[in-house]
Amino acid sequence: MSESSVKPADPNKPADPARLPDAAAPAGKSEVAKADLVTLTVDGIEVSVPKGTLVIRAAEQIGIDIPRFCDHPLLDPAGACRQCMVEVPDAGNGRGMPKPQASCTLEAMPGMVVQTQLSSPVAKKAQEGMLEFLLINHPLDCPVCDKGGECPLQNQSLSHGYGESRYEGVKRTFPKPINISAQVLLDRERCVLCARCTRFSEQIAGDPFIALTERGALQQVGIYEKEPFESYFSGNTIQICPVGALTSAAYRFRARPFDLVSTPSTCEHCASGCELRIDHRRGAVMRRLAGDVPEVNEEWNCDKGRFAFVSARGDDRITRPLVRENDVLRPASWPEAIDAAVRGLRAAGAEHLDEEGNPIEGSPYGVIPGGRLTMEEAYGYAKFARTVLGTNNIDHRSRPHTLEEAGFLAHAVAGTGLGVTYRDLENADRVLLVGFEPEDESPIIFLRLRKAVRKKGLQVFTVGAQLSYGSAKLDATLIPAVPGTEASVLANLPGEVALTERSVVLVGERAGIPLGTLTSALDLVHATGAKLAWVPRRAGERGAVEAGTLPNLLPGGRLVTEPTARVDLQAAWGVEGLPAETGLDADAIFAAAAEGGVRALVVGGVEPADFRHPDAVTRGLEEADFVISLEARISEVTARADVVFPVSLIEERSGTFVNWEGRERRVTKFLGTQHVMNDLRVLAALADAMGSPLGVRTVEEAKRELDELGPWDGTRADMPARDRETAPEPGEGQAVLASWRELIDDSRGADGEPALQATARTPVVRMNAAMANGLPEGTPIKLSTDGGELVLPLAITEDMIDGVVWAPAAPRGSRLSTTLGAVPGDVVTVTLAEGIQSDPVEGADA
Known part of the structure; x- marks a missing residue:
């Protein structure tokens, strides 16, 4: 990388051994047979490297830096800039070359002698000449150039170039x-x-x-x-x-x-x-x-x-606690806000009694942390719910989900540690994608898959209604599946998808929407020996699973319903009587709040539009007796909250994200503010005021406690048996909806950067040519349900399954969840937008 990158800033810096072919890795990582090595001499020093190693890499192995511009260890050699010239004199073995050579395209050969700028006047002169040539037309605007101060051309002009220019002409x-x-x-x-x-x-x-x-x-x-x-x-x-x-x-x-x-x-x-x-x-x-x-x-x-790091840094940032008074939120001090929150929580518990003063069945509390948190802060919510509020009504999944998914996470994800890795993807023979679009939902997985496709011939298969733009770049093979029928398709895969122990099945969070899909995926890997990995969309989801923010799971993969797991946790936490029944999931919590069963909500940074039924979430927030919101900026939740606690931004907190592999990734705090706290400190303050101390106040304490608990090695959850969903049956003028969140869309995480938003893909309705029935691309198409309608231009996609239309889940300024009230697998009506005179969509009303 250039000098603006983190580690390979200096283009003269030796490449990381991990960048070299596997055979060039240090001893202990990869054993290299001597027959696979070639020995050459660079500036008088013998070095042995694997066959096929470039001379520039061989020099790096002994600490010799050869200047370069075009060379990059992760890109194919180009020899474009000619800056890395070396001399290869004749050593009497026929390996000599009459002119200086570009070391970034020259393979090391046995017995080759290489002289770099350190030992060869010829190589030194060639490099100086190339620099002089590059500077003929290069403007001398370093003081105003963004690269000035970290520019390889600037640095190499000083270290390897002439002190003065001989060019006197006019620059281009x-x-x-x-x-x-x-x-x-x-x-x-x-x-x-x-x-x-x-x-x-x-x-x-x-x-x-x-x-x-x-x-x-x-x-x-x-x-x-x-x-x-x-x-x-x-x-x-x-x-x-x-x-x-x-x-x-x-x-x-x-x-x-x-x-x-x-x-x-x-x-x-x-x-x-x-x-x-x-x-x-x-x-x-x-x-x-x-x-x-x-x-x-x-x-x-x-x-x-x-x-995308500007959002929540503007006028809508919350920097002081807010307390509702006379139906209006007003600024308050931290002690006042905490007192108000405690009163509300206690009142909700007191009101959850029958006429004889006995507790009504079920907990009056619900906790929805959201998927944006570090693992330590998610742990704070999990512990706060159980030890302070005495409830298992906790669920971080602010998105469409099912009870089957909760069982799958308990059975195959929680407490499993580092599982399938990026290296496993590169070394796989086949990868099967289920409910997962890598380029949109985990872009680095996409890059690793594409690398493996290019260099190792990896075969990628995707179960879906069409080949997406990203899947096409992976040369993926489409396994047709009408949304909602993925379970039966997985149970009857075509013979060409012959999974082996080297294969990987990647299931995205959307695989948890249609019933039976996750169960079928587990059956598939058990039958074939393939590896399985779950890839959520949000950074905090995997860590939240490990921390126990699910209604059926305690930290480390411990089951709520397992007595020994509860005893283990009670001893660690120094409490008694942890709730033993599986709690309500997020959807059920809001539904219960709307009906009066759940009276108080603690909500941590979620959006109603992300749920399957946004109106039900809004109704639950409005009908609940008391709502506490922990949020960084004004939102639909804060507008309905009784107490709002401002929380820190990502650069103002530390902690750990657990990525899809199960690998812990450190979040570093480097900016601070006097007016806000992270979620964990807010919860600790509330717990103290409630008279049930949380036991952890800092990220370090939470991480230490989590590490001491470790993963559960007792009874694991059995995957609940689920009936396969029946195939949706669209009527005349209808189609089944396919959809997913694109990487750059109507996200509050990216809404503060207009230049980034302008690069979002144009939202369209996709269908095949037969369904379009002669309509030209760009024709406005209306998708409608009983919940609303959405109009987008038509795009023809030849491999789209008949009877299916695709639309982005969150086109800019809109959400399918709010405009249509629909998720993938639902049936929508497809018509021409009003005022359009053209041939109708096949089977749809004009």
Whole structure:
């Protein structure tokens, strides 16, 4: 990477051994037979490397840095910049070469002698000449260039170039900048034609919308006239650019590198677990870059993780507690707000009594933490619910879910530790995707799958109604399934999907919507020996499962209904009488609140629109006797809350995210504020005031307690038997809805960055040509249910199953859950939008 990345900042820095072929890994990681090694001499030092190793890598192994611009260990060699020239003299074995060679494309050969700039005047002169050539037209605008201070060209001009320029002509100029996309800007005169950006786009992301055009002195980075640079990974091209040719619209001219403080942390947007380098100044985040963790995100991240960090930093940020008085929320002090919350919780418990003063069946409390929390804070909610409120009515799943999914998580996920890994994906022979679109729902999984497809011939199969854009880039094979019938399709896979012990089945959180799908997935892996992994969409979901924020699970995978598990936890927590019955899930909690069964709610950062039935969530919030909201910004929940506690942003808290692998990823606090606390401290303060101390007040204490508890090694949950859902049967003019959340959509986590939002894919309704019945693409199509309607332009998708239409779950400014009240597998009516005169959609009313 370029100097703006976390670890491989210096382009002269030796590559990490994890970047080398498996055979080049240090002893103990990979055993290399001597017959597979070749020995060469670099600057008089013998070095043995695996066959096929490039000379530039061989030099790195003995600490010799050869300057370069186009070379990148994760990209295929190009030999574009010619900066890494070395001399290969004749050593009497026929390995000599008459002219300097580019070491980034030259393979090491037995007996080869290589002389770098350190020992060869010829190599030194060649490198100096290339630098002089690159600077002929390069503008000397370092003081205003965003790359200034962290620029490899700048550094190498000082370390390997001439002190003065002999060029006296007029430098080439271009109009600047031009928008490759809304987020990425190009200054063409700075480009040194290294082709890093174009190779990344084609080889890594699979989005070849940019390319080198023209030839000779006119060569430049160009874009397709009719296709914008639409890529979820475009920000990586900015980071690996070795000069200031590519810049970010969000960061351009905002700061100088030497004014910034850098802190490593983990991305909060999905379950990939990406390492980030967060650059901040004077209490504000300036930019986020991809970190270098070979076992997780390598050196890449998605644009959402890179650019979506502005939300909740504006006028809607809550910085003081709020208490409802005369039906209006007013600012209050922390002690006043805590007292008000305690009164409300106690009143809810007191009112949950019959006429004789005996407790009414069921708990009066419900706790909904949401999936945005670190594992330690989720643990705080789990412990608060059980030890302070005495309830198992707790569920972090603020999304469509089923009771079957809760059983699946208890049986196959909770307490299982590190399971299937990114390396397993790269080494798999086949990967089966079920209810999961990697590019949208876990982008780094997508990049790893694409890498394995390109380099190892991995076969990818996806169970769904169509081949998505991302699946097409994986050369995936579609296993047709009408939404809602995935269980029966998994039970009757075609013969071409011959899973083995090297295969992996990836089930997304959407696989938990249709009944029977998760059970069928488990049956499949048990029958074939394949590995199974669950990939949630939110960063905090896996950690929340481990922390016990489910109605059937205690921390570490302990079952609520298992007496020995409760005894184990009671001893650790120093309490007695933990509730023994499975609690209500999130949907049931809100339904009970609407009916008066649950009287008080503790809600931690959720949105009604994320649920299967948003209206039911809103109704539960409005009908509950008392609502406490822990939130960072004004929301639909805070608008209905009785007490609101402001909580910290991701950069203001520390803790641990557990990614989809089960790997712990550290979140680092580097900014602070005097007015807000993290969720754990708020819950600890409430517990103290309730007279039942939580026992943990800090993230460190919570993590230590979790580690001491460890995973449960006793009885595991049996997967509950579930009947397969019957196939949906659309009537005349109807179709079955397919849908998922796209990476960049109507998310409150990304709503503060307009340049990022402008890169979102155009929302469309997709159907096959037969269903479209001659309608041209772009025709407005109306999807409707009893709950509402949505109009989007038509897009023809040839491989879409008959009787199925696809629409994004959260197009900008809308949600299917609120506009249609529908989830995948529901039936919708498909018609032309009013006022359109054309042939009707097949089977639909005009």
